[in-house]
Amino acid sequence: MSKLAQLRAQRDTKARAAAELNAKTPADQRMPAADASALDGILAEIEAVDAEIARETRVAQIAGDAHAEHELALNGAIHQGGGNPANAEAAALRAMLGGGLSALSQDQRSAMAARQNPDIRAAMSTTTGSEGGYTVATEFSRTLLQAMKEMGGVREVASTIQTATGAQMLFPTTDASSEEGEIVGQNATANVGETTFGQLSLDVYKYSSKSIALPFELLQDSMFDIEAYIKTLLALRLGRIQARHQTVGTGTAQPRGIATAAPVGKIGATGQVATVTYDDLVDLEHSVDPIYRGAGRWMFHDDVLKGVRKLKDTNGRPIFVPGYETGNPGGAPDRLLGRQLVINQKMPAPAASAKSVLFGDFSKYLIRDVMDVTLFRMTDSAYTLKGQVGFVAFCRSGGNLLDVGGAVKAYQHPAT
Template sequence: MTIQNLRERLGALKKDARNLLENKGSATWTKEEQAQFDNLADEAERVERQIDAHQRLLDNEAEDSFSKLPTKEKGAKVDPAMAAYENYLRKMSNRLTAQEIEAIRNTMSTTTGSEGGFTVQPVVASTLIEALKDFGAMRRLAERLVTTTGADLSFPSTDGTSEEGEIIAQNLPSSDADIAFGTVPLNTYKFSSKVVAIPIELLQDSNIDVVALVNRRLRERVGRIQNRLFSMGTGTAQPFGVATAATAGKVGTTGQTLTVTYDDLVDLVDSIDPAYQTEAQRFHFSQTVRRVVRKIKDTAGRPIWTPSYDEGMSAKTPDLLLGYPVEINNHMPVPAANAKSITFGDHSKYIVRDAMELTMFRFEDSAYLKKGQVGFMAWARAGGNLTDTNAVKAYQHSAT
């Protein structure tokens, strides 16, 4: 069965499950109806695992054999800066003309040129950094802050949920109530893509979109480590992950080291102060947690999970949990003792900071050329932290 057939099968299963939910409405569910919904959810999960396995196989084949290479659009207008960047990627140093070298230097600072590297200016760097949104859940959820340098930064924070006014009698002065400000660290850390080796033949093929090819490889490598640390980084020599920074809105009772209940999820939602309740609120967890919450029923026996049967196709309707959208992020902690496996709230209060000085290196030495390759490596500086812990709360499993 092809991956397209599997996606169509998944869409049909989710549609049947959603129709079952809609047809029952608010009526109490029978055990037979619960079993029917659970069977659909189980089959959907099996199909999803097959799709994931197929996709990993395709990705591995693409990584090993450079299959499905991006091609250039004929007649497309090329920005001069991007054209200079393409020449830097495509041509050997001794093949560049004086005009091309000048264009590269104008587009990419030569701060590290003596070592073979270039500091990429924002017009080029932004194409790589923006593409990271498509790779990691945290960049899709978070707000982005761009700074021109990577110097340490303390981001201001304040909590006004407990503040209120007062009644003043006639001719009496008003009381003082100064706003209490705090700060959270929003420092940057240097991320490496490691060296990406590209066959010389591909660089010489003018039909290949070499910018997209190299950027895709760099994006995947940098994107993986950034998303993992933005999700669960410790804050020590690395960013604070959202699961680390978020305070517990609900702690599971003794014995719930691997589980979560309907009441737990309700309490987690209600742990967010009404002042912070916005349309941006959503659940955020891994596929491992999704396997648990898909089976949870409310007090009337109704599933609290609403599947999106358009997922993977038009994606018009998201998966819902208790009526809130769900963001799947497999870098979130899995259920375990004391683990914060679920976050809920307005995740835009997590700030991803990018220092717009992406450094690119090109390696043409014998270690690569004897294999018919050219190496590329990128350094990127970024950081992240939850700037308002009242906006996002976590479900924390029991310690025992």
């Protein structure tokens, strides 16, 4: 068993012990001092194990991702393609990255031209074979989006759609929550009860990965998995900026982030510029209407989690309950006040006037992606004189909180 697996098993054992100890005392009774002390000790041990798991996971990602991709290449899944269309597309992509469009076989050219739009077909048929656009194969695009999701953040819990064009998309809205009928007498005239409609826009914006310059030597080295390298960089660059905009984007020349759009449900008391209390979280939860609370989750930065893990209710019971492996029978995620939580490192850290905690139904935030990611290979003189080949990727995406009923509310720290 690997060290990471041992640590996870160790965390599972301690988390189960914490859950059992927490459930030992009825919710309406104060936890005995001995049990509370024992539970605090278990939670401290879990926190230490979590830190070790985070370090080991990071090391495994750095050392393992490239190795896994390389093994896949050596087994022929990328180079040969086999009978899988997705692998064939990956092989075509690898050929294009290494040698440009001229490196594609006739079958690969025909297959890729058949599935592109007219603009892409024109680019592929140009006499400048070393340049031109290449729309990433469907499987590659799906992997890229998955990598953005695994970074954590809004995309993990939001609703997503993919549209064929980037034309402006409008959503009609209305807030009839305060409207109600009436009782009228016999032969009496009903009163007028007008309702108001509005609209919200979901625009998309063009994202660039910024250009990547690779020396010829790396491209010519058959042991270097160029496809995995490019894919990782694109995922990180495009994923990070989209995660930030989907969280705190201003809505002006960029998506409107969920923290920006969420109305304030609770403002902390004066002096709480760096802390959140148990009462604050309860008030924030109940600022969201019960119709949305059923699907409610928490979202905040890891710095906030560090603080709320130490909070207890009026009976001395921790409001944070550590989870254990969801893949195991009886497993469960971490919970705060009985609800799941999402760690989003793009959320504001506790500070004066910052919205550091969100609660509600995050499916009301809609992310819109247009078509697939597009990758370009560049070998003009600016790169050639340095012995390099350039790559740049583009995608179009947008996001907005499409809600007028207060499905998501924010906790805001006081100004002082």
